[in-house]
Amino acid sequence: MADELPKQYNPKETESKWYEIWEKNNLFSARISPDKIPYSIVIPPPNVTGILHMGHALNNSIQDILIRYKRMKGFQTLWMPGTDHAGIATQNVVEKALAKEGCKRQDLGRDRFIARVWEWREQYGSTIIHQLKKLGCSCDWSRLRFTMDKDYSRAVVEVFVRLYEKKLIYRGSYIINWCPRCQTALSDEEAAHAELQGHLYYLKYPLKDKPSEFITVATTRPETMLGDTAVAVNPKDKRYKKYIGKVLALPLVGRQIKIIADPLVDMQFGTGAVKVTPAHDPNDYALGKKHGLEFINVMAPDGKMNALAQKYAGLDRFRAREAVLEDLKSLGCLEKITPHTISAGHCYRCHTIVEPYLSKQWFVKTKPLAKPAIEAVKKGKIKFYPDRWAKVYLNWMENIQDWCISRQIWWGHRIPVYYCKNCNSLNEKDGIIVSRTKPLECPKCKSTELIQDQDVLDTWFSSWLWPFATFYWPDDSADLKYFYPTSTLVTAPEIIFFWVARMIMAGFEFKKQLPFKDVYIHGTVRDVEGKKMSKSLGNVIDPLEIIAEYGTDALRFSLISITSAGQDVFLSKERFEQGRNFANKIWNASRFVLINLKPEEVNADLCVFFKNQKPDIANRWILSRFYSTLGKVEKDLNSYKFNEALNSLYSFFWHEFCDWYLELIKPQIAQKQTQVVMYKVLEKTLRIIHPFMPFITEEIWQRLPGAKDSIMQQKWPHQQLELISPKAEAQMQAAFDIINTIRNMRAELEVNPSGFIDIKLAIPDKVSEKSMQPLFDYIRNLARINNLSIVEKYIPQNNQYTAVLKDMHIIMPLSGLIDAAQQLKKTQSKIDKLQSEVRNKELMLANKNFTGRAPKEIVDAEKTKLTDMQTQIIKLEAIKNGLR
């Protein structure tokens, strides 16, 4: 069987094979089992339009590690998968497809367009799901949810109605971020500001009664002057005091506008006088409200000027800007133009510059919702890992603004608001019916002419319900009772505000309970230069390509091992070679064990076996190292330090199990106890590597003699400390210390066929027995301290020294080649360093501040350390003398 194992691990064949088998045997499915403790994670639902990028790969690898770990630990685990309908993103994709056919969504009409989107989803919507499977994600696919599912939509409507009835949803006009390309409102979070080079235009507005006098205002968007309804100055500004209350004649338009005073105006900026366009700027809007100004909207939703812009009507906003400037110039009203860096909002989907735009939108009043959500984090009911994100969260929550939830697109949950044609036309505030189902008639006038609001809800208005709407809330389902609140949320820092904060609010509002206990925030995946990976920058490393080239396990290994405590991840392709090499190392070490394994020998229970027979030092040592690694891995996993857990595993497996243990046992590999220990340690190590690297561990697991079921169904190993006494470990360490000392002297270590460890010492040829005495003394001494029995032999004619430390045989031929002078220098510097350390330590121990105040154990530990260091110096002196 073992002979079939090829020399190199081939991920391609094994990965798809095992994933299918896992799925077929329902190993991912979660059932309600009252005798088990539930552990649940809801996936951050990727967009249906999404294709797997490194961010997803990292995010989902982490979740899979947690789920697989907890599953093996005996929890009833559920990883709830699903996708998000991603309103604007999806609509854009389908519109692009339509554009190729030469038509627009308006040509199809709303219903047919939505049908097209559903068609698109049927066809392409599961791409991301297939890709998650390639990544090895052990989600319960039988529960796959979609935010536009019927049941899910019911929850969305329910929430809207409830909030409306609590007066936490209102309709208002407001300056919102408007994307003229997508033709929809965007929330503040969706309109990220970016700097760009623009200009500051200085416009001269003449006084109405004295056209020879001007007030100069500065603006970055001159076309909005068509909608100006005032000019504002600071009341303290001496330059303008005399003009306050006077009237200006707005050039080009001819409208008469007042000069008002407001302390908000910054006297330092521009000319100190600011044009006020209440319909086109958020600050101006506030000024307009405060001073009772007129709101004149001069722009159409598509970014072109409207009829109120008079002769500029129909021009695009940027064309209009040019035209306005030209006309102002010919009127002599353009004073100057200066370069100016402006920061403008950009649509997060299409990067069009957003326009501050006055329109009617629906809002959620967030302050009351935020209250319990703030408290939960402050009181530690919900914990962020790393905890610094809690500060970010709280900072935002405490300054939270109302949430604009309406979007002027077609794909999404349509707002459950109906307008009575009669009543609503008489008064905007009348005839508004908010209902779970379409009402038959207006309750007031009994008219049946009811029209549903054209807008849909913000995508996040559905995803904020994800932790419970996926369990068929508002029904009180058994799943909801068992799995809610969920255990851990794993996500990226970008969506703390979009999503995490809102889920916490929704959890308290609708379930009266937190949605999850822990929030693990991992870093953003960036390229080598620190830029975010994005398609437009062309710096993307495609995880699927990595999987094809190196395998999923390699991808997962490398991603996790460089993700330390939520720091951003800087990624280059070479990173994945380490993962591939490790996978191959696991493969070959296992191959070696399997080749040498006598299957009939390995069924013994470790505890029982060693009750009768004490394992030798190498076997004891590797067991000890294994359990200590196991403890560390568990501790790190429990505190979300995935990279540390993985790195411990890596160095245990490679540098202890392979480099030392497997080399040490080669001569005794047929021994029964070695067979048992070798097998058990490999077998247990595979289990704890499995959450990180699921495929290769399963492949090897299945080749182990007597392997039953999948490795997924195995238990996480227990600490079995009774096998190893601390004394045994200390002895083992001492033995290795000796060897390492020798290795420091450029010794080479190898196991010869008769089971001895040959050490070729790199010591100058003409070395006398006498000069080696201190080293021998040191070894003898160390052996004595550690209760190692030692038998020594020195054979002058062969120039060979032999020491037998208990079970370990050391033969040191006293010959070699080395630049003794160099070695001497180095040793001396080490001694110097150590001596200064010793002085410090002695000082410290003499200090009563330390010995008096520090706990006794620490003082004792320090004393031991001092002794150790002194021993170390003696050892080095010995080496030094040997070199002379």
Place this chain on the structure above:
RNA sequence: GGGCUCAUAGCUCAGUUGGUUAGAGCGUUGCGUUGACAUCGCAAAGGUCUGAGGUUCAAGUCCUCAUGGGCCCACCA
């Protein structure tokens, strides 16, 4: 402007509550390897832990300031 974060080997980064000689991977150089593995092994070179102060018996680690990156929020007429 407010908040967060980072600066450690040529490169990318670890370094737990201060406490032995500051580590890993990659890269470089040398040596080695015919049966687990060249996707390997052994070793070497390479560090005033960004700078300046401070606390301490003891600082890469804590505090203050400075310098230089990155991120988030707010504002930007």
